[in-house]
Amino acid sequence: MILRTKVFDLCDxxxxxxxxxxxxxxxSVSEVYRIRQGTRKINQKFILGAMQAFPERRFxxxxxxTPDDGLGDRHDYVxxx
Numbered sequence: 001m002i003l004r005t006k007v008f009d010l011c012d013x014x015x016x017x018x019x020x021x022x023x024x025x026x027x028s029v030s031e032v033y034r035i036r037q038g039t040r041k042i043n044q045k046f047i048l049g050a051m052q053a054f055p056e057r058r059f060x061x062x063x064x065x066t067p068d069d070g071l072g073d074r075h076d077y078v079x080x081x
Contacts, residue, residue, distance in 0.1 A: 001065050003042055005035070007050050010057070025049030 007021075015021040018036070022029040027049045034040035042063075050062050 002068050003063055003065055005042060005046075005050065005063050007054070007062055008036055010054060010062070014054070021053060024053035026052060 011018075011021045015024060018032050019029050022032040025032065025046070027045055031040065031046070035042060035046055047059075047063070051057075051059065054062060
């Protein structure tokens with residue numbers, strides 16, 4: 001299973017750019033960028049930061065799980081299992 005995020009779809013309504021989003025999440029811009037590009041997996045720090053940056057949202061509003069297609073596409077993910 002792959003954990004994916006909707007954070008980048010939601011941030012346009014609340015944050016002007018990735019720097020503002022990263023600041024609100026309490027993580028570096030480079031980490032946010034790498035997760036967005038799919039070169040870094042979603043980790044606990046990103047999850048907690050997302051919940052901090054979007055306190056009005058539930059976990060299920062920010063993240064969702066999909067089957068592992070084995071293709072390693074560029075979507076934001078962390079593998080479970």
